[in-house]
Amino acid sequence: MTKRVEIENLSFAYRGNPVLRSVNITAEGGDFVCLLGPSGCGKSTLLRLIAGLERPDAGSIRIGGAAVAGPGLDRGVVFQDYSLFPWLTAGENLVFALEQAFPGRRRRDHVEDARAQLGRVHLEGAFDKLPSQLSGGMRQRVAIARAFATDPPLLLMDEPFGALDAVTRAHLQEHLLALWQTPSGAAKTVFFVTHDVDEAILLASTVVVLGANPGRIRGVFDIDVERPRSRQSLQSNPRYLALRAAMVDLLYERSDDAGDAGTLQ
Numbered sequence: 001m002t003k004r005v006e007i008e009n010l011s012f013a014y015r016g017n018p019v020l021r022s023v024n025i026t027a028e029g030g031d032f033v034c035l036l037g038p039s040g041c042g043k044s045t046l047l048r049l050i051a052g053l054e055r056p057d058a059g060s061i062r063i064g065g066a067a068v069a070g071p072g073l074d075r076g077v078v079f080q081d082y083s084l085f086p087w088l089t090a091g092e093n094l095v096f097a098l099e100q101a102f103p104g105r106r107r108r109d110h111v112e113d114a115r116a117q118l119g120r121v122h123l124e125g126a127f128d129k130l131p132s133q134l135s136g137g138m139r140q141r142v143a144i145a146r147a148f149a150t151d152p153p154l155l156l157m158d159e160p161f162g163a164l165d166a167v168t169r170a171h172l173q174e175h176l177l178a179l180w181q182t183p184s185g186a187a188k189t190v191f192f193v194t195h196d197v198d199e200a201i202l203l204a205s206t207v208v209v210l211g212a213n214p215g216r217i218r219g220v221f222d223i224d225v226e227r228p229r230s231r232q233s234l235q236s237n238p239r240y241l242a243l244r245a246a247m248v249d250l251l252y253e254r255s256d257d258a259g260d261a262g263t264l265q
């Protein structure tokens with residue numbers, strides 16, 4: 001089941017301080033949308049609005065045609081830190097999520113599913129480990145496995161690899177793409193926050209570049225670089241280099257120098 005996400009004229013302020021202004025984004029079912037922008041431009045806030053954790057001051061967010069009225073099991077979330085319950089083992093974190101999503105199923109089936117999902121991120125041996133016994137990269141693999149385990153049509157990921165070293169980060173990007181590109185994973189619409197241009201181009205089908213004060217869309221880029229993509233092959237891909245240059249220009253341009261219509265499609 002795929003879900004189209006329509007964000008229309010969205011504006012939001014924290015206690016009178018404008019954070020997002022007139023944001024319009026349409027993601028088709030199965031799109032991988034990266035939200036790219038400088039610190040403080042409202043990327044996390046936009047994700048929290050889609051998650052239903054905040055309410056828009058103006059405009060609307062529709063998922064599969066229905067207006068977002070609060071959090072829901074149709075949206076899996078992965079944050080940079082503290083995504084997992086620290087008092088539950090890796091396996092029990094998945095089992096707990098499966099119980100919430102599919103109440104009434106036998107616990108034995110949830111445990112079996114949890115083991116299979118951990119296996120998909122090569123962590124079958126971590127079922128009985130507490131998050132504190134795992135490395136940061138392993139914890140995020142568990143968090144990703146948990147997000148995919150309940151098979152939500154929409155995944156919201158807020159800099160999930162931001163705290164990891166470059167090599168671990170590259171592996172996690174591969175794990176995420178491998179899951180997303182499976183027949184069931186490819187149906188998922190993903191919103192992924194990052195401030196890393198290379199990460200955005202590696203992962204996304206669409207990159208939305210946001211500017212700050214208040215947060216608004218500076219450009220929308222259709223990433224028409226064929227998959228599978230690897231960091232190595234991208235370095236010599238002229239299309240990648242053109243996209244990268246255009247995004248970097250937009251990110252480092254003073255926001256009052258430009259209009260809101262930077263696009264390269």
Ligand SMILES: Nc1ncnc2c1ncn2[C@@H]1O[C@H](COP(=O)(O)OP(=O)(O)OP(=O)(O)O)[C@@H](O)[C@H]1O
Pocket residue numbers: 014019037038039040041042043044045046195
């Ligand atoms: N709970 C809050 N109360 C008040 N202001 C907030 C709150 N959360 C965020 N803000 C403000 O909203 C603005 C956008 O914050 P947000 O975290 O969405 O930005 P971001 O683009 O995700 O930043 P970063 O890349 O640094 O995580 C910032 O000015 C921030 O100070």
